[in-house]
Amino acid sequence: MAGQLVGFVGLGVMGRPMARNLLKAGFDLMVHDLNTAAVGEAVAAGARDGKSLEGVAEAGIVVTMLPDTPDVEAVLLGPGGLAEAMRRGSVLVDMSTISPIATRSFAEHLNARGVPMLDAPVSGGFQGAEAGTLSIMVGGEAEVLERCRPVLAAMGTTISHIGEAGAGQVCKACNQVAVAINIHAVAEAMTLAKKNGVDPARIRQALLGGFAQSKALDLHGQRVLDGNYKAGFRVQLQRKDLKIALEAGTASGTPLPVTALIQQLYGILDATGRGELDNSSLALLMQELAGITAEA
Amino acid sequence: MAGQLVGFVGLGVMGRPMARNLLKAGFDLMVHDLNTAAVGEAVAAGARDGKSLEGVAEAGIVVTMLPDTPDVEAVLLGPGGLAEAMRRGSVLVDMSTISPIATRSFAEHLNARGVPMLDAPVSGGFQGAEAGTLSIMVGGEAEVLERCRPVLAAMGTTISHIGEAGAGQVCKACNQVAVAINIHAVAEAMTLAKKNGVDPARIRQALLGGFAQSKALDLHGQRVLDGNYKAGFRVQLQRKDLKIALEAGTASGTPLPVTALIQQLYGILDATGRGELDNSSLALLMQELAGITAEA
Numbered sequence: 001m002a003g004q005l006v007g008f009v010g011l012g013v014m015g016r017p018m019a020r021n022l023l024k025a026g027f028d029l030m031v032h033d034l035n036t037a038a039v040g041e042a043v044a045a046g047a048r049d050g051k052s053l054e055g056v057a058e059a060g061i062v063v064t065m066l067p068d069t070p071d072v073e074a075v076l077l078g079p080g081g082l083a084e085a086m087r088r089g090s091v092l093v094d095m096s097t098i099s100p101i102a103t104r105s106f107a108e109h110l111n112a113r114g115v116p117m118l119d120a121p122v123s124g125g126f127q128g129a130e131a132g133t134l135s136i137m138v139g140g141e142a143e144v145l146e147r148c149r150p151v152l153a154a155m156g157t158t159i160s161h162i163g164e165a166g167a168g169q170v171c172k173a174c175n176q177v178a179v180a181i182n183i184h185a186v187a188e189a190m191t192l193a194k195k196n197g198v199d200p201a202r203i204r205q206a207l208l209g210g211f212a213q214s215k216a217l218d219l220h221g222q223r224v225l226d227g228n229y230k231a232g233f234r235v236q237l238q239r240k241d242l243k244i245a246l247e248a249g250t251a252s253g254t255p256l257p258v259t260a261l262i263q264q265l266y267g268i269l270d271a272t273g274r275g276e277l278d279n280s281s282l283a284l285l286m287q288e289l290a291g292i293t294a295e296a
Numbered sequence: 297m298a299g300q301l302v303g304f305v306g307l308g309v310m311g312r313p314m315a316r317n318l319l320k321a322g323f324d325l326m327v328h329d330l331n332t333a334a335v336g337e338a339v340a341a342g343a344r345d346g347k348s349l350e351g352v353a354e355a356g357i358v359v360t361m362l363p364d365t366p367d368v369e370a371v372l373l374g375p376g377g378l379a380e381a382m383r384r385g386s387v388l389v390d391m392s393t394i395s396p397i398a399t400r401s402f403a404e405h406l407n408a409r410g411v412p413m414l415d416a417p418v419s420g421g422f423q424g425a426e427a428g429t430l431s432i433m434v435g436g437e438a439e440v441l442e443r444c445r446p447v448l449a450a451m452g453t454t455i456s457h458i459g460e461a462g463a464g465q466v467c468k469a470c471n472q473v474a475v476a477i478n479i480h481a482v483a484e485a486m487t488l489a490k491k492n493g494v495d496p497a498r499i500r501q502a503l504l505g506g507f508a509q510s511k512a513l514d515l516h517g518q519r520v521l522d523g524n525y526k527a528g529f530r531v532q533l534q535r536k537d538l539k540i541a542l543e544a545g546t547a548s549g550t551p552l553p554v555t556a557l558i559q560q561l562y563g564i565l566d567a568t569g570r571g572e573l574d575n576s577s578l579a580l581l582m583q584e585l586a587g588i589t590a591e592a
């Protein structure tokens with residue numbers, strides 16, 4: 001395990017701490033990113049600079065952690081991409097949150113070249129990435145997951161095998177749908193309380209003890225009480241994730257009316273300059289729409 | 297405490313087991329309901345038949361547990377109603393789920409006659425009423441709540457003082473908003489999973505471990521897996537409760553777009569003959585709308 005060569009592409013907000021945890025676990029890490037400062041930081045922490053996708057493709061397991069579907073497509077299937085460069089029998093683990101439909105097509109493409117792929121998106125945010133406590137939702141073959149398990153275990157504590165190729169991304173889409181809708185439940189309930197002159201802290205406390213209990217009420221409800229909408233998980237990213245869920249809905253014939261409405265509300269936040277705030281700022285928006293003066 | 301005369305009006309699905317728990321706790325219970333069979337049952341269990349609202353009004357504390365705002369209005373303010381019949385210094389405890397706005401007006405009316413009022417709606421459903429484990433959300437004066445606490449403690453385990461008159465009903469409205477939206481989150485997420493060929497049991501399990509966790513995902517998610525939409529808490533009642541929340545929203549200038557949309561979805565269930573099903577049957581509806589054959 002330790003000393004095994006692992007490739008890593010995408011040293012962004014999430015990728016950086018994930019790469020650090022792979023180094024801590026003793027993997028020989030070969031990194032690549034267009035951001036040379038991020039590469040320099042990883043090298044200072046003990047990684048090697050792969051210099052290109054071809055360089056990273058030497059590894060038996062290559063992890064990608066990229067912003068969106070087109071980024072993954074470019075890195076996998078673009079000129080000089082991993083699909084061309086990786087050896088037969090090595091494994092591609094895409095941990096980005098991207099389209100399940102595109103994921104199935106990427107997996108087919110890589111499989112045809114003898115490179116099995118796992119889709120392994122995460123939840124737990126930057127804090128989970130830092131602490132190595134991410135929850136990882138995996139699609140792909142069980143035996144391939146077993147080969148990659150030590151690598152995933154260096155970054156997360158819960159590794160759930162959901163199903164075949166794309167199932168990890170479907171699970172992540174379902175997760176984001178549920179998280180966003182639960183956050184909006186807090187936003188409407190807390191705004192209704194405030195506008196009716198009732199202490200929202202008491203409402204949160206009472207509701208946490210019953211059927212209305214949710215992680216969102218606990219964590220994001222506290223944010224509403226504190227007027228703290230600093231990200232956390234940004235509006236722009238949640239909006240992108242819901243776009244993926246809605247596309248998966250359209251492609252599969254699944255109407256998602258509330259997800260669609262909430263994605264529009266995130267669009268309002270983004271259009272009015274609040275795209276960098278935490279995704280709990282749906283509560284800020286609902287309060288504004290109710291005429292409560294802004295808190296952020 | 298024990299032996300104290302308590303009045304009880306409204307021996308419906310919830311009122312019946314609540315009255316039984318008051319008898320078990322040793323209160324001298326004087327009941328009234330237009331349903332003579334329900335009165336007979338309570339008398340057989342040890343209650344006395346008050347025969348009329350005037351009869352029940354003898355008690356120092358009178359509890360009402362009625363279906364909707366107009367029922368409470370008739371019992372309190374109608375001819376021969378409790379407002380006329382109750383003595384100065386006795387207390388009216390309305391445990392129905394009704395309009396917070398009407399509640400404030402009822403409380404003013406009763407106060408003017410020297411009868412303090414608590415609004416004390418409950419959550420926990422029929423099971424909670426049977427077990428005496430209801431969660432009770434109280435609006436009104438703290439000292440009045442203290443006088444009534446032994447009576448409430450015979451019916452519920454969590455008694456939360458939320459604020460002044462009407463605050464209990466505001467809290468209940470917020471609770472129903474959050475519960476209904478959280479249930480709908482489960483409905484959209486599970487339908488998206490099914491239509492994408494992914495095992496919804498694995499999705500539920502994975503999501504319960506992260507930010508998407510909710511009581512609704514736990515309990516109602518299991519209902520979706522079992523195809524069990526037997527009430528529980530009926531669609532018709534949840535629809536009524538959301539109507540109250542929306543009216544409180546309108547009166548206070550609080551837009552509740554998702555609550556409004558979900559109330560319409562409950563309206564579809566009711567209009568298509570599913571008003572008696574459990575309020576988790578939003579999941580049944582979303583699956584139907586996605587072309588998944590009915591399970592109930």
